[in-house]
Amino acid sequence: MRMNAEQYEESLRKLNLNVYMFGKKVENVVDDPIIRPSMNAVAATYEFSLKPEYEDLLTARSHLTGKTINRFCHIHQNTDDLIKKTKMGRLMGSLTGCCFQRCVGMDALNALSMTTFDIDAKHGTRYYERFKDYLCHVQEKDLTCDGAMTDPKGDRSLPPHKQPDPDMFLHVVEERPDGILVQGAKAHQTGAVNSHEIIVMPTIAMREEDADYAVSFALPSDADGITYIMGRQSCDTRKLEKGQLDRGNRIYGGHEALVVFDRVFVPWERVFMFKEYEFAGQLVEQFASYHRQSYACKAGVGDVLIGATQIAAEYNGAQKASHIKDKIIEMNHLNETLFCGSIACAAQGHREPSGTYLVNTLLANVCKQNVTRFPYEIARLAQDIAGGLMVTLPSEEDLRSEEVGPLMKKYFKGNSEVSTEDRMKILRLIENLTLGTAAVGYLTESMHGAGSPQAQRIMIARQTNMEAKKEVAKKLCGITPG
Numbered sequence: 235m236r237m238n239a240e241q242y243e244e245s246l247r248k249l250n251l252n253v254y255m256f257g258k259k260v261e262n263v264v265d266d267p268i269i270r271p272s273m274n275a276v277a278a279t280y281e282f283s284l285k286p287e288y289e290d291l292l293t294a295r296s297h298l299t300g301k302t303i304n305r306f307c308h309i310h311q312n313t314d315d316l317i318k319k320t321k322m323g324r325l326m327g328s329l330t331g332c333c334f335q336r337c338v339g340m341d342a343l344n345a346l347s348m349t350t351f352d353i354d355a356k357h358g359t360r361y362y363e364r365f366k367d368y369l370c371h372v373q374e375k376d377l378t379c380d381g382a383m384t385d386p387k388g389d390r391s392l393p394p395h396k397q398p399d400p401d402m403f404l405h406v407v408e409e410r411p412d413g414i415l416v417q418g419a420k421a422h423q424t425g426a427v428n429s430h431e432i433i434v435m436p437t438i439a440m441r442e443e444d445a446d447y448a449v450s451f452a453l454p455s456d457a458d459g460i461t462y463i464m465g466r467q468s469c470d471t472r473k474l475e476k477g478q479l480d481r482g483n484r485i486y487g488g489h490e491a492l493v494v495f496d497r498v499f500v501p502w503e504r505v506f507m508f509k510e511y512e513f514a515g516q517l518v519e520q521f522a523s524y525h526r527q528s529y530a531c532k533a534g535v536g537d538v539l540i541g542a543t544q545i546a547a548e549y550n551g552a553q554k555a556s557h558i559k560d561k562i563i564e565m566n567h568l569n570e571t572l573f574c575g576s577i578a579c580a581a582q583g584h585r586e587p588s589g590t591y592l593v594n595t596l597l598a599n600v601c602k603q604n605v606t607r608f609p610y611e612i613a614r615l616a617q618d619i620a621g622g623l624m625v626t627l628p629s630e631e632d633l634r635s636e637e638v639g640p641l642m643k644k645y646f647k648g649n650s651e652v653s654t655e656d657r658m659k660i661l662r663l664i665e666n667l668t669l670g671t672a673a674v675g676y677l678t679e680s681m682h683g684a685g686s687p688q689a690q691r692i693m694i695a696r697q698t699n700m701e702a703k704k705e706v707a708k709k710l711c712g713i714t715p716g
């Protein structure tokens with residue numbers, strides 16, 4: 235059954251999550267004004283999937299049941315699926331102007347569909363069947379899953395088993411006839427408290443000594459022993475204010491949380507990797523490659539920022555200046571280059587033994603490397619064009635004040651056809667995207683989400699066929715093998 239936005243919201247209300255923010259337990263997560271916009275963004279993945287104009291991108295046919303499902307629950311069956319995934323990310327980014335969070339679960343499901351199959355082929359285990367049962371459950375109920383990979387990692391120079399505190403990497407602490415107990419944490423978890431399920435994966439390649447840390451499983455997000463501590467975002471308390479103007483984006487937002495597992499029980503039927511340490515690296519690489527492709531979302535958010543910047547230029551009366559036009563062209567060039575990388579790694583995808591299609595991992599890493607840079611340049615140009623008023627603007631309450639409101643209306647007027655209030659709105663949106671709550675998703679998440687820049691450079695070095703390049707160079711200039 236596919237859910238609509240209201241049904242999704244109601245399904246979240248039934249969860250009994252243990253969430254903390256500002257040192258207090260959040261009793262009503264769904265209606266909390268700081269969390270709510272992030273819930274709205276995930277709800278949009280449900281809402282828009284039911285609109286005929288978006289159906290082709292936002293839904294797919296399940297390869298397990300033949301039913302129409304939300305594409306965020308789908309396992310990619312061909313390169314067309316991968317291309318549609320890229321387009322879906324851009325579309326959702328452009329409709330919400332923020333991180334809509336649901337991609338991490340989709341990427342985790344797809345990575346597990348390959349790794350569980352490959353573990354079984356080597357070890358004669360039954361993970362793939364288990365995984366398919368779980369996938370049916372996710373598809374049937376139209377669930378949002380948090381794909382949880384990043385451990386706190388403690389001292390980066392030490393492997394998991396040598397950490398002074400063993401919980402710096404999530405690990406198995408007890409094995410029982412009916413399941414396992416796990417302990418540790420996952421950091422920076424996008425959309426965690428808006429998810430029905432949490433899918434845990436290891437964060438790095440493991441050796442035999444780290445076998446207890448080579449574990450992957452899924453649990454309901456409100457399982458006993460899981461605690462969420464919400465991350466802060468710049469300007470987050472503006473969402474507590476009466477007026478809406480200073481928020482920039484009035485409807486949508488993203489969020490991250492630290493997720494702590496305190497001796498949490500996982501039944502065997504939800505365990506997808508148990509000490510097969512030699513597959514930890516594969517699962518990490520496959521998930522990371524998919525998620526690096528997913529960053530087409532940033533091209534969608536870039537669409538919003540470019541549109542807002544063009545409007546700001548028009549409201550300032552500066553849109554005809556040649557350097558403004560050129561800067562907007564540059565923003566578009568950078569934004570489309572981001573999109574190119576994601577489309578390219580999808581188009582060059584291939585079939586893995588399980589039948590799942592995986593993106594071209596070299597191109598996915600190139601895509602994400604661009605994402606660590608270009609949004610910063612696009613944001614710089616947006617701020618250049620918007621002007622300093624974006625950060626010196628008084629509050630909405632001042633605009634509404636009888637004493638100083640008229641002064642603001644007079645002195646912050648740009649183009650005489652446009653109200654000062656509208657000019658403030660667009661500047662606040664640019665502020666939101668480049669400095670405020672949405673900048674978490676558009677900038678720093680672009681840097682570190684799906685792996686920090688160096689992680690992609692390592693993969694680019696590893697995936698590049700240097701010998702082939704050397705060989706052709708030698709051939710062309712006449713260096714003979716000697």
Ligand code: SF4
Nearest residue numbers: 333334335337528531
């Ligand atoms: Fe999806 Fe982008 Fe958010 Fe990652 S950053 S969860 S790819 S919207």
Ligand code: FE
Nearest residue numbers: 424679683684
């Ligand atoms: Fe992310």
